[in-house]
Amino acid sequence: MGYIKGEDRNQTFLFPESIDDYICEDNPVRIIDEYVDQLDMKELKFQKAICANIGRPSYNPKDLLKLYLYGYLNRIRSSRRLEHEATRNIEVIWLLKKMKPDFKTIADFRKDNKKALKTVFRQFVRLCDGWNLFGKELVAIDGTKIRACNSKRNNFSSKKLERHIQYIDEKIDTYLKELEIGDQMEASERKPNAEEIQQRIEELRNRKEKYEAYQDHLEKTDSNELSTTDPDSRLMCNNNNNVDVSYNVQATVDSKHKLVADFKVTCKPNDLGELDNMALRAQTVFGVQKLEVLADKGYYKAxxxxxxxxxxxxPYVPKQTYSNGTGDKDFYTDQFCYDAEKRLYRCPAGKELYYTRNRITKAKGIIGYDYSNYEACQSCQFKERCTKSKKGRSIYRHVDQDFLDTIDLQTETNKEKYKLRQMIIEHVFGTIKRGWGAYYFLTKRKLSVSGEISLSFLAYNLRRAITILGAKEILNRLRETRELALAKAD
Structure with missing residues (x-):
């Protein structure tokens, strides 16, 4: 019995096959084609949405958007790889109707339509909302670090610049001494002549001037660091304790079908200060008055x-647990009990810590209160386990601690609901970064990066919608929408 054999490559057909025959009816590429065809590119403010009367004809932005959306759905983000796919991939050939845009045209489309790409994402969110795919009751908010197009070598802080300048000064002094003294090197080594040494000194001085210019920039802009390749990116620590020049991408995911409702790219290395912003944005996107929000302890800010x-x-946000410096968990801050009536703290050893002073800042005034009992600490047998301070232990109480206690109790009593947070939002980041390889950005500057990540979230939402409703159902709904629009136009 023989093997299964293909057809003869030189065989000719009486009636040539259609490319459309190679694309099955429930292929996602048909959804991309139907969805993008219904978009009003002029309303979305895409470049070249209106054909120019003069000059060389340009590609329709709809076709390039289809190409990018297909690419992000299939782990292809590079413009050069997309160019290659247009010549070999039958799905892309069908989608673009045999057009073959070059990589520069493909890359320029993403560069020139940063804001429009974000608008397309929001438009698809509204479309999913119309299909009742959002629950609009419970959302999870979290951030993830995505590596920027800027190496750590091209990121500078004040301390790093000082080290570089000090090293250059020492190196210049060494070369100058070689010129003055004329050190004799070992016979086996070639001795650099005076001209070569002068050239090296000049190179070092030029580099020093560059670093000093960076220092001046940091002082004038009151910044902590400077990235030379992508000025908006910052040095951040990711979950694996690796440090990279990155962006912090905040996302809001609805609990019903794990669809991304909103996102925001920030240059801050932490999540503090983003909870209220993202939650209020989600409230506006959904058009609701009440909303429940899940977030990790990185968002815990009064x-x-x-x-x-x-x-x-x-909000359901767990509180931060602060150590005591010795690492003994029995003497962490949360082990100290507050007595509201007597206005004091009781430590794990049973000692009482009394109010001592207000903690004040110029900008906010009173921000909290300090409690201590240094006399009792001196004679306490657990002092070495409790604190490293010679005076004794001091406890800080936030000015809004009573309010924070209600949030802590609220989160504690809704533990089962809070456990849903990881299942809701971590899957999104895992799919985009690990599954689709978008753990680094290809573009530079915050606005371009926002446009790039909007394509990833749009592709994710599209994939989720296909999984939930099915390709045929989405195609039917899109075609019904097109027919209704045509009927209204007539």
Whole structure:
């Protein structure tokens, strides 16, 4: 019995096959084609949405958007690889109707339509909302670090610049001494002549001037660091304790079908100060008055939590646990009990810590209170386990601690609901970064990066919608929408 054999490559057909025959009816590429064809590119403010009357004809932005959306759905983000796919991939050949744009045209489309790409993402969110794919009751908010197009070598802080300049000064002094003294090197080594040494000194001085210019820039802009390749990126620590020049991408994911409702790219290395902003944006996107929000302890900030509560948003955020310096968990801050009536703290050893002073800042005034009992600490047998301070242990109480206690109790009593956070939002980041390889950005500057990540989130939402509703159902809904639009136009 023989093997299964293909057809003869030289065989000719009486009636040539259609490319459309190679694309099955439930292929996602048909959804991309139908969805993008219904977009109003002029309303979305895409470049070249209106054909120019003079000059060389340009590609329709709809076709290039289809190409990018297909690429991001299939782990292909590079413009050169997309160019290659247009010549070999039958799905792309079908999608673009045999057009073959070059990589520069493909790359320029993403560069020239940064804001428009974000608008397309929002438009698809509204479309999913119309299909009742959002629950609009419970959302999870989290951030992830995505590596920027800027190496650590091209990122400078004040301390790093000082080290470089000090090293250059020492190196210049060494070369100058060689010129003055005329050190004799070993016979086996070639001795650099005076001209070569002068050239090296000049190179070092030029590099020193460059670093000093970076220092001046940091002082004038009051910045902590400077990235030379991508000025908006910052040095950040990711979950694996690796340090990279990155962006912090904030995302809001709805709990019903794990669809991304909103996102934001920030240059901050931490999540503090983003909870109220993202929650209020989600409230606006959904058009609801009440909303429940899940977030990890990186968002635990009294000001943000109060703003959420004032806007009828219920936050579930676990509190931060602060160590005591010795690493003994029995003497962490959360082991000290507060007595509201007597206005004091009781330590794990049973000692009482009394109010001593207000903690004040110029910008905010009183931000908290300090409690201590140094006399009792001196005679305490657990002092070495409790603190490294010679005076004794001091406890800080936030000015809004009573409010924070209600948030802590609220989160504690809704533990089962809070456990849903990882299942809701971590899958999104895992799919995009690990599954689709988008753990680094190809573009530079914050606006371009926002346009790039919007394509990733748009592709993710499209993939989720296909999984939930099925390709045929989405195609039917899109075609019904097109028919209704044509009927209204007539």
């Amino acid at each position: 000001e943000d939590l109060k703003k959420c509560v004032d806007k009828h948003i219920t």
